[in-house]
Amino acid sequence: MSGIIKRFGPTQALAGVDLELRAGEVHALVGENGAGKSTLMKVLSGAIRPDAGHMTLDGQPYAPADPLEARRRGVAMIYQELTLAPHLSVEANITLGLEETRLGFLRRGLHRRRVEEALAVLQHPEIRPDDPVSRLSPAAQQLVEIARALLLDVRVLVLDEPTSSLTREDAVRLFGLIRRLRQRGVAVVYISHFLEEVQEIADRFTVLRDGRSVGGGLVSEFSRERIIELMVGRSLTEQFPRVPHVIGEPLLELHEVEGLELPRGVSLTLHRGEILGIAGIVGAGRTELLRAIFGLDPVRRGRVIVKMVEGSRVRPRQRIAQGVGLLSEDRKAEGLALDQSIADNLTYSRLQPYSRFGWLNLRRRRRAVEDWLARLQVRCDGPEQRVAELSGGNQQKVALGRLLHQQADLLLLDEPTRGVDIGSKAEIYRLIGELAAQGKAVLFVSSYLPELLGVCDRLAVMARGRLSPVRPVGEWTPEQVMAAATGGGDDDKMTR
């Protein structure tokens, strides 16, 4: 693969990536969240088409139109979220899309032979072709996905975070399988946040950062620290406008808070005028923590104290009344009602100023919304425009604006700059600084380390549901954060 470029609207996900895979090697692809790993692999497996660049496979030009063509050429991808049909049997899942027919009838005997061959490679006799997939463990389901790839003569196998839902024992067995595939001459691409796994299984590696390939080589020739340096990058290219702010009394206190699965025993204190960052990889439990504080998810154990009032069984409505606001990480699925107007989306959480006995004063609301749009510098046609028609950055301003409109002074921001162009990012950073200067408290969750280091006063790292001690941001180096986010925790895996 060389010179691969892919844009999504204003964001450039891949800005020219080169990648070379050799037969019979395990090649690790590492980088921070949003570095472009998944996008690159979607290009390779035919799920999306690149805007520029070209690929060759075994010396032949390779430009798959869709994942099925990629599979037929021998390139298969195993996604982090499994893509099996739970009600169908193992055999039906493996042959799905590749059914052989004679006169319109399935050739069941042929299917069975091929599926058994593929399953034999796995060396997991407990997976039988007739079992429904929903009865299998996550680890076994993943193996079924790999078997699906084996049905066709696989040349390149991409594994995206394959161990994230596995126990250590299952992970070791998976590594055994990967080594057997390597011996058969398959090129395995291994995407992982866990560098110790990379060092255990991979031969070579490539580092992606901001959509570019910034380095790589033989895993054995690089120390873990050196790889982290490549991932984080030395220079902070973006501007983080610093707004001076004073830290006041505590607004939010957590004591040993546990959710249903995540988080696990989180304690922290957040003060007025403070921006507290939480770093970590996707799936560490940061979103779950914010949702538990906000009352969207249950708190199983521990104490949540907001403005000196304790309560762990509250609803979002009560939290909003207390002055808490949550910005969802998923703008499209949760954050905004895309079909509805800007005015509606901005005011849903606080219609009281415009309503009397349930009746709305639309003219007053329209005037207020126009004021807000000017303050937030949202580029739009007017308050009645559908939110779906706005750019990502302007959508995010509307979503953030809702928290300001509902007069939240404890803001839980989950990935506030995701899918936002660089110009809007800087505006959002400035806004967050101004909010802190007004005496509001911000809990800032992000997977993009430079912005956390640039914006926050204090920082903690979450890994597998547990939160590191909170320390002033000056006492963290990027390498320490990465190490805390990706290191250790194997014992936790065992117990889960």
Place this chain on the structure above:
Amino acid sequence: MTHEIQENLPEPRKPSTEESSGLLLSLSPYLLVSWSSRFFVSLSSHLRVIRSSRPFLRLPALSGPVLGLIGVLSVFIILFSVRGEVDRFLSPRNIQVLVHGDTITAVAALGMLLIIISGGIDLSIGSVVALVTVVMMQLYRQVYVDTGSAVAASLVAVPAGIAIGGACGLVNGLVITRLRVAPFVATLGMLSVARGLAYWLAERQTVNFPVGARPGWVDLLSAVESEYTFFDPGVWIMLLLAGGVAVLLRFTVLGRYCYAIGSNEATARLCGVPVERNKVVLYTLAGLLTGWAGVLMFAHLGIGDPNSARGLELEVIAAVVIGGASLSGGQGTVLGTLLGVLILAVLKNGVSNFDVPVEVQYILIGVIIIANTALSRWQRRQGE
């Protein structure tokens, strides 16, 4: 099934007067609502969509339901012109017949609109209407026998009929939110339960007024024409209710929440909207409207009939969808819904006046639902 639609549709009789200027007059009540609220909003939003589309795909700035109505009307006007019967088709008498016959559908569609905007569905409407007619007649008979007063009997039966509808809606809402049953399944259950109750209470036969006890308001509501107001009072009450629902959707917190819940329930929860409570309220309101539809059915039929209104829910859903609402929620207007009802009414009336077999109605209705939805989806794609 076939004879049902014919039953709901009063037989067009010979026109009494030979005026053809009645068409605009008949449309005016429908447009009244539009001018009061959403018409210009929906029109201007369509203007914007079309402005941003590629030039060669420009369409006249009309929303799908309006286009559909114009299309259906012009087809029949041309067909009847060829036969020289256009005067009959557009006569005031025929327009009265047409509008009168679909009042029940329109009232029920208003309730269905609330539910569909909030992302739900109600399959129980037909059965609930039948149950309402039976309960009303049984109560009417009981009170009439006890007191001998048609007024007292009516004063008991009508509120009870509306309340029964509201109660069924409330149960639907509670089953959906408390037991977390999907709306499709919950109301499918209610469909069967209400129909069963209706048969039980009616002892498997139609229930009639006691001899000589038919109250005057029933004649008033079931009359096709009205001396001073052109349409019968049922039509005017329906238009008032339509105005009420339009105002509810646009000018109340509940209305805003209704769109929010249907558009994205997760967002509504995030914004602290009490989703469950609002759903229960919406299903109950829709139930009350269904109850009123049942009262109208009671009056139109003049009996309590456990077998009535079979398949009404499908006709109502079709009207709402033709009117531009999305079954995935978050979209829909009162004006569009009324236009949807009117399109179906014109279609049924035209077909039956044209001596075409009634089967053709069904086929045409199906084609129109699909064409209309495909058209509006295509328009949306152009806008994006």
